[in-house]
Amino acid sequence: MKIDNDTVDKIAHLARLEINETERQEMATDMGKILDFMAKLNEVDTSGVEPLVYMTEIVNSVREDVVKQEISHEEALENAPSHDADYFRVAKVIG
Incomplete structure (x- = not known):
């Protein structure tokens, strides 16, 4: 399938791309090659093929969310490089 320059320009505009004439031709x-490949895929007989929903048959196993070890507020602050009485102190990152 032949793609004209107007179609390339429209797609470039939608994708917010700035392209020159060489890039437009490429x-x-x-795009023509992609559409030709898609046309070939349409020729394949898929009448007996089941639709693919998942790539594997594996079922996701999720563990129970159980608390295994708790630390106190004070213990959490012990290893902090900088803290006050209740909170971690970090450098300001937003002006």
């Missing part, structure tokens, strides 16, 4: 060629 993109038109590449």
Whole structure:
């Protein structure tokens, strides 16, 4: 399938791309190749093929959320490089 420059320009505009004439020609060629490949895929007989929903048959196993070890507020602050009585102190990152 042949892609014209207007189509390439419209797609570039939608994608917020700035392209020059050389890139426009390359993109038109590449898009044409992609559409030709898709047309070939449409020729394949898939009448007996089940739709693929998941890539594997593995079922996600989720463990129970159980607290295994608790530390106190004071113990959490002990290893902090900087803290006050109740909170971790960090450098200001937003002006």
